[in-house]
Amino acid sequence: MPVPTQSERLLNEGLPDAEQAAAGAFSGLITDAWSRIAARMKSEVGDVEYRTWLQQIVPGPIDGDEVTLLLPTRFLRDWVRGQYGDRLSTLWNQEIPAIRRVELQVMRPGDMPPAAVDSGGPISATPMAAAPAVSTPSRAAERPGDARSDLAAPLDPRFTFDTFIVGKPNEFAYACARRVAEKPSSAGFNPLFLYGGVGLGKTHLMHAIGAELMREGRISVAYMSAEKFMYRFIAAIRSQSTVEFKDQLRSVDVLMIDDLQFLIGKDNTQEEFFHTFNALVDAGRQIVVSADKSPSDLSGLEDRLRTRLGCGMVADIHATTFELRISILEAKAAASGVTVPAKVLEFLAHKITTNVRELEGALNRLIAHANLFGRPVTLESTQEVLHDILKAHDRRVTIEEIQRKVAEHWNIRLTDMSSARRARAVARPRQVAMYLAKQLTSRSLPEIGRKFGNRDHTTVMHAVSRVTELMERDTAFAEDVELMRRMLES
Numbered sequence: 030m031p032v033p034t035q036s037e038r039l040l041n042e043g044l045p046d047a048e049q050a051a052a053g054a055f056s057g058l059i060t061d062a063w064s065r066i067a068a069r070m071k072s073e074v075g076d077v078e079y080r081t082w083l084q085q086i087v088p089g090p091i092d093g094d095e096v097t098l099l100l101p102t103r104f105l106r107d108w109v110r111g112q113y114g115d116r117l118s119t120l121w122n123q124e125i126p127a128i129r130r131v132e133l134q135v136m137r138p139g140d141m142p143p144a145a146v147d148s149g150g151p152i153s154a155t156p157m158a159a160a161p162a163v164s165t166p167s168r169a170a171e172r173p174g175d176a177r178s179d180l181a182a183p184l185d186p187r188f189t190f191d192t193f194i195v196g197k198p199n200e201f202a203y204a205c206a207r208r209v210a211e212k213p214s215s216a217g218f219n220p221l222f223l224y225g226g227v228g229l230g231k232t233h234l235m236h237a238i239g240a241e242l243m244r245e246g247r248i249s250v251a252y253m254s255a256e257k258f259m260y261r262f263i264a265a266i267r268s269q270s271t272v273e274f275k276d277q278l279r280s281v282d283v284l285m286i287d288d289l290q291f292l293i294g295k296d297n298t299q300e301e302f303f304h305t306f307n308a309l310v311d312a313g314r315q316i317v318v319s320a321d322k323s324p325s326d327l328s329g330l331e332d333r334l335r336t337r338l339g340c341g342m343v344a345d346i347h348a349t350t351f352e353l354r355i356s357i358l359e360a361k362a363a364a365s366g367v368t369v370p371a372k373v374l375e376f377l378a379h380k381i382t383t384n385v386r387e388l389e390g391a392l393n394r395l396i397a398h399a400n401l402f403g404r405p406v407t408l409e410s411t412q413e414v415l416h417d418i419l420k421a422h423d424r425r426v427t428i429e430e431i432q433r434k435v436a437e438h439w440n441i442r443l444t445d446m447s448s449a450r451r452a453r454a455v456a457r458p459r460q461v462a463m464y465l466a467k468q469l470t471s472r473s474l475p476e477i478g479r480k481f482g483n484r485d486h487t488t489v490m491h492a493v494s495r496v497t498e499l500m501e502r503d504t505a506f507a508e509d510v511e512l513m514r515r516m517l518e519s
């Protein structure tokens with residue numbers, strides 16, 4: 030059996046067969062995805078808004094985790110970016126999960142819609158045939174001396190240290206990032222390995238480091254996702270320009286690779302990364318890497334790479350706390366210029382606990398809505414506008430959980446939730462638990478009754494109205510019940 034060449038191995042590693050076969054149909058994929066996204070946007074914002082702002086969008090290339098959308102004027106681009114940027118990213122991500130970002134650009138003459146352009150392979154399968162991700166020899170010859178420019182980080186200007194809200198879960202990672210931005214390549218901080226769950230600010234911190242370092246203009250920074258790193262490497266092999274690619278990478282002062290977990294199972298790309306990594310660190314350059322797990326938990330990465338990654342500074346970003354979510358929402362709401370009542374911010378921070386991206390997306394939608402219709406944001410409008418998001422985030426609280434928490438809080442025995450005891454010290458918490466079961470679960474009254482010692486549904490009804498009445502009269506009691514609800518929901 031013939032042994033595959035390095036190039037063949039890499040191409041196979043990077044692109045599953047199906048993906049390779051699909052390369053020719055790539056532009057069709059983008060057009061199809063866009064038509065669904067456009068239809069969705071239209072239904073969300075309405076015909077008039079859609080025609081005014083979004084109709085003229087033309088989808089451009091996909092490069093790594095980023096899709097470019099083109100608009101005819103700078104004004105339109107800025108407006109769409111501000112009002113719909115996040116929503117478009119979310120929808121693209123839902124259509125094509127590899128897409129994490131939307132880049133909005135002003136069309137240049139000659140930019141063509143995807144269907145009109147031939148796709149030429151995985152990287153240049155970018156429908157608009159944008160500049161190749163890696164300089165080919167001829168291009169490098171045309172532009173001598175700027176070998177690093179292709180790697181210049183496309184940093185998101187919104188992701189700076191100033192806009193990053195610091196709280197307990199991320200203060201360590203933030204401090205490390207700041208330190209690297211102030212003094213790259215200092216002992217103990219090279220590489221800087223940032224890890225944490227989805228949407229918790231790893232990319233934000235990396236861009237912030239890049240922005241800070243590039244501000245002075247003396248330092249060259251290359252930032253890319255691990256996925257893009259792999260595709261660029263493959264493209265370099267295809268165009269026989271691996272030497273240029275390696276030179277480019279090894280000439281930067283700071284190399285930042287996002288979402289390293291993508292390299293799991295991609296042995297050849299890992300190997301290339303490992304060599305680049307060593308060459309840079311040995312030359313006193315800074316490496317910043319992010320991943321969803323710590324180096325030791327990234328099983329599937331070669332041992333020597335894991336060891337190397339773990340020998341600088343490893344900083345994790347923990348899941349957000351309620352306080353951090355509130356601070357982030359407050360900052361983002363203030364920056365938007367739209368007044369969002371504290372009650373609404375609290376509501377969002379309780380409901381959307383998964384990640385900051387989703388939290389931000391929900392707030393942006395509220396703000397866009399308020400701007401479009403000129404109506405103030407209220408709790409009611411929030412529930413209406415975010416109906417679908419909130420539904421998806423409704424936590425499935427069980428009646429057993431409610432009973433346990435309420436019993437603990439009021440210091441009664443769990444068995445008293447089902448017992449026949451009628452003393453107020455027991456009956457009142459039981460009523461609260463019934464009330465919360467009605468509020469927080471989709472169980473019917475008879476079902477709830479059964480879970481409380483086979484009580485009748487009228488008993489549950491009575492409990493619900495009694496608790497509602499008491500909450501109206503007694504603020505301390507209302508606060509207690511609210512606290513329970515929060516605890517169960519978070």
Ligand SMILES: Nc1ncnc2c1ncn2[C@@H]1O[C@H](COP(=O)(O)OP(=O)(O)OP(=O)(O)O)[C@@H](O)[C@H]1O
Pocket residue numbers: 188192193194195199225226227228229230231232233234288321357385386389
């Ligand atoms: N502490 C924070 N302060 C302000 N914004 C934040 C914070 N944390 C996250 N965000 C925002 O949340 C969004 C998602 O963050 P980011 O893309 O950095 O997450 P990530 O950890 O890289 O996620 P992924 O694992 O998907 O790559 C961004 O818009 C970012 O600005």
